[in-house]
Amino acid sequence: MVEYRIDRHSGVATYVQIVQQTKQALRLGLLQPGDQLPTAREVVEATAINPNTVLKAYRELEREGLVEARRGLGTFVRRSLGTVAAEDSPLRAELHAWADRAREAGLDRDDVAALFTSVLDERFAVPVPVPVPVAETHSQGDPA
Amino acid sequence: MTDTPTDRPEGPADGRSDGRTEGPTDLRTDGPTEGPTDRRTDRPTDRPTDRPTAGRTEGPINRPTPAPAPVPAPALEATALGKRFGRRGRRALQDCTFHLPAGRVCAVVGHNGAGKSTLLALAAGLLAPSEGTVTVLGTTPAAARARVGYVAQDKPLYPQLSVAETLRMGADLNPGRWDEVTADRIVAAGDLDPRARIRSLSGGQRTRVALALALGKRPELLLLDEPMADLDPLARHQLMGTLMAQAAQYGTTIVMSSHVVAELEDSCDHLLLMGGGRVRLAGEIDELTAGHTRVAVTADTDLAPHTVVESRTTGRQLSALIRPAGPLPHEWRTGTPTLEELVLSYLRNPEAPGLAPVPDRAEEAAA
Numbered sequence: 001m002v003e004y005r006i007d008r009h010s011g012v013a014t015y016v017q018i019v020q021q022t023k024q025a026l027r028l029g030l031l032q033p034g035d036q037l038p039t040a041r042e043v044v045e046a047t048a049i050n051p052n053t054v055l056k057a058y059r060e061l062e063r064e065g066l067v068e069a070r071r072g073l074g075t076f077v078r079r080s081l082g083t084v085a086a087e088d089s090p091l092r093a094e095l096h097a098w099a100d101r102a103r104e105a106g107l108d109r110d111d112v113a114a115l116f117t118s119v120l121d122e123r124f125a126v127p128v129p130v131p132v133p134v135a136e137t138h139s140q141g142d143p144a
Numbered sequence: 145m146t147d148t149p150t151d152r153p154e155g156p157a158d159g160r161s162d163g164r165t166e167g168p169t170d171l172r173t174d175g176p177t178e179g180p181t182d183r184r185t186d187r188p189t190d191r192p193t194d195r196p197t198a199g200r201t202e203g204p205i206n207r208p209t210p211a212p213a214p215v216p217a218p219a220l221e222a223t224a225l226g227k228r229f230g231r232r233g234r235r236a237l238q239d240c241t242f243h244l245p246a247g248r249v250c251a252v253v254g255h256n257g258a259g260k261s262t263l264l265a266l267a268a269g270l271l272a273p274s275e276g277t278v279t280v281l282g283t284t285p286a287a288a289r290a291r292v293g294y295v296a297q298d299k300p301l302y303p304q305l306s307v308a309e310t311l312r313m314g315a316d317l318n319p320g321r322w323d324e325v326t327a328d329r330i331v332a333a334g335d336l337d338p339r340a341r342i343r344s345l346s347g348g349q350r351t352r353v354a355l356a357l358a359l360g361k362r363p364e365l366l367l368l369d370e371p372m373a374d375l376d377p378l379a380r381h382q383l384m385g386t387l388m389a390q391a392a393q394y395g396t397t398i399v400m401s402s403h404v405v406a407e408l409e410d411s412c413d414h415l416l417l418m419g420g421g422r423v424r425l426a427g428e429i430d431e432l433t434a435g436h437t438r439v440a441v442t443a444d445t446d447l448a449p450h451t452v453v454e455s456r457t458t459g460r461q462l463s464a465l466i467r468p469a470g471p472l473p474h475e476w477r478t479g480t481p482t483l484e485e486l487v488l489s490y491l492r493n494p495e496a497p498g499l500a501p502v503p504d505r506a507e508e509a510a511a
Contacts, residue, residue, distance in 0.1 A: 006410065008406070008409070008410060014410055039392075040392045041389050041392040041393050044385065044388035044389055044391070044392050045385045045386065045388065045389035045392075046385060047385065047388075047410075048381050048382075048384035048385040048387075048388055048410065048411055049388065049410040049411060050249055050388065050391075050410065050411050050412060050413045051249075051388060051391050051392035052413050053410070053413075054392075
């Protein structure tokens with residue numbers, strides 16, 4: 001199960017935060033196919049956000065094929081996002097080692113973040129935010 | 145004070161007599177009562193809500209934006225609504241026309257004296273309009289009373305009752321609808337001694353009891369006047385979570401007034417901005433923020449034909465909040481305002497032209 005943490009001051013739309021955190025959990029293997037996402041009720045009770053925001057996020061995840069709503073049952077993970085960053089993955093270990101070297105070289109957190117981001121931008125296309133259609137017909141299972 | 149539990153409450157706390165004829169919060173069910181949980185049967189129309197309801201899910205989620213084609217009975221609808229206190233008194237409310245679709249969580253914001261409380265009291269049926277009409281859940285406020293929960297700003301409760309007695313009163317006054325589990329849970333979350341008398345409670349604790357009463361009624365429409373004002377940040381967050389859970393589970397429409405806009409931004413999806421007794425902005429928050437643009441341009445820029453809500457010149461730069469009348473020039477730096485920026489801009493500029501959509505139906509009604 002995943003627990004969402006909403007940062008009101010991040011400047012990122014709340015529903016996008018839920019989408020991102022769900023994807024993050026998928027990448028880290030915290031959520032796996034077949035797992036159930038928390039119900040809208042559970043999310044809003046814990047976060048005090050508007051229920052429609054949660055539903056909008058879940059619709060977006062559904063649109064991307066990551067989750068599916070099962071009528072009367074809830075929203076379930078359909079596929080994973082690869083688990084390259086799992087605890088024991090070699091890439092993660094290399095990154096650990098790299099981070100340690102960066103620290104030894106005298107870089108602080110911001111330096112590392114800047115360096116990492118710049119390499120990230122060189123090697124990977126910058127994601128274009130996907131506009132989300134407001135009115136979409138998807139069935140949304142979300143039992144109370 | 146004697147310790148005899150009174151069974152005849154004498155009226156609201158601290159004996160206010162502001163014309164309210166009801167007991168504390170509006171708890172009564174006047175009409176015949178329905179089955180305990182099936183609140184959908186008594187709805188005027190089975191309107192499509194975009195939220196799951198208890199124990200089952202709706203079909204397609206189809207949020208009726210931007211054009212809510214077949215308009216179901218709104219939770220709240222006002223047409224040219226006005227209220228004047230006293231024969232030559234100030235008009236607390238005038239010319240209010242808006243409609244709030246069912247299932248929304250609506251923020252009512254505005255200066256002190258903007259008419260927020262008057263509007264809520266009119267919707268609750270505690271005040272009678274001087275002009276115009278207000279329709280609640282498709283009917284009159286009086287007829288809708290059993291389905292409406294109202295918590296007034298001063299959270300009136302019977303001071304001599306204990307917490308447990310207050311909840312029992314809620315159960316007695318709402319036969320067939322009372323949701324004991326919810327009411328008890330709200331009180332229990334505040335660590336209140338059920339035997340404590342209301343008069344011994346702090347303001348925030350009373351708020352908790354008042355909200356427990358209002359939610360225990362399992363209303364279809366919940367009218368909350370400054371519900372969070374007395375609460376500590378933790379209790380605020382927790383009770384707001386409880387309200388949102390209620391909305392998620394039962395599709396409850398919630399209307400709440402507040403001064404703290406930032407706090408409402410994540411919880412509400414609909415806005416009613418009041419000023420000078422009028423509605424200045426009304427609509428879905430997403431649409432309202434999307435309909436406005438923050439621009440930063442050079443000071444000599446002509447902002448026409450766009451509607452300017454607020455503008456400020458600093459040196460060579462002009463910053464403004466506008467409602468674009470069409471596409472903006474590419475060289476303008478633009479951004480979408482947050483709800484708080486939007487509201488503050490309007491509050492700082494009482495003369496800025498409003499944007500309270502006048503629905504067609506209002507025109508018919510006014511004709």
